[in-house]
Amino acid sequence: MxxxxxxxxxxxxxxxxxxELTGLSERQIRYYEERKLIFPERTPGGSRKYSFADVELLMEIANKIEDGVQTHEIRKEMIRAQNNLNKEVKRKMIQGQLNAQFGIRNGPFSK
Amino acid sequence: MxxxxxxxxxxxxxxxxxxELTGLSERQIRYYEERKLIFPERTPGGSRKYSFADVELLMEIANKIEDGVQTHEIRKEMIRAQNNLNKEVKRKMIQGQLNAQFGIRNGPFSK
DNA sequence: CGTGTAAGGAATTCTGACACG
DNA sequence: CGTGTAAGGAATTCTGACACG
Known part of the structure; x- marks a missing residue:
């Protein structure tokens, strides 16, 4: 997993x-960072470094921009999605604790 | 698959x-290319571009060099490994053809 | 708001060569 | 043989700003 x-x-x-991978201009990519949609790392010299996940995210962002969604809205969406993910992870961790303490069963709350 | x-x-x-990822100097990396051990692509401007697979291969190469294996030997090993892989693929393709024509059974040659 | 562009500078990369051995 | 290095140049990237709207 x-x-x-x-x-x-x-x-x-x-x-x-x-x-090249996204078809976006460097200007666009840097701007989305300015708007806190993307968070590259840096080399010691200051050059930005992105992951493949970033590349995919950028393409999603580009699609939304094309649909007329503003960067501020996109940012809010992303924060919302992230919060939901955090909640999900927390829920699973708590369930994991319970399973560890009381054993794994198949009751209505074990999923 | x-x-x-x-x-x-x-x-x-x-x-x-x-x-940075491999701990090798740029000089070393370029030299291994010169010796035909690694094959980066190029940007329009001429800069080399590598894959994660290349990074892993470079680390294997580095290990062998440390063990005193010469680049020429490493190259021969790689060519041998590649040939074996090709044979394997060819064998599987032929078997696939046979299965498609005569149906899939579990005889001694169907594996 | 989102993006293009010219500007000046700094970091990155390239090649071919000399050096050591 | 494998690697370091200085050299000169070209490609890449950076930031801050002006422009349009």
Whole structure:
């Protein structure tokens, strides 16, 4: 499940390549960062580094922008989605604790 | 099986990042290319682009070099491995043809 | 608001060569 | 043989700003 050999999240792609992969201009990519939609890492020299996950996210962002959604709205959507994910993870961790303490059964709350 | 969402083989990493990931100097990385051990793509401007698979291969190469294996030997090993792989693929394709024509059974040659 | 562009500078990468051995 | 390095140049990336709207 937690595949440690995943390259999707390693930030290793420079902005020029990302521009080619997404079809977005470097200006657009930097602007979406300014609007807090994307968070590249940096080399010691200051060059941005993106992951494949970032590339995919950028393409989703581009689609929404095309649909007339403003960056501020997109940001709110992303925060909402992130909160839901956090809640989900927390719920699963608590359930995991319970299972560990009381054993795994198949009651209505064990899923 | 043939996972199309694999990022492992996309050539998107520049040499500086590869150097950080592998711990090898750019000089070493370029030299291994000169010796035909690694085959990066190029940007229109001429910069090298590597994949995660390349990064892994480079680390294997580095290990062998440390063990005193010469680049020429490493190259021969790689060619041998590639040939075996090709044979394997060909064998499977032929078997696939046979299965398609005569149906799938569990005889001694169907594996 | 989102994006293009010219500007100046800094970081990155490239090649071919000399050096050591 | 494998690798470091200085050299000069070209490609890449960075930031802040003006422009349009």
């Amino acid at each position: 937690a595949d440690e050999t995943t390259y999707k999240d390693k930030k290793v792609i420079t902005i020029g390549i990302v521009s | 043939a996972d199309e969402t694999t990022y492992k083989d996309k050539k998107v990493i520049t040499i500086g990042i590869v150097s």
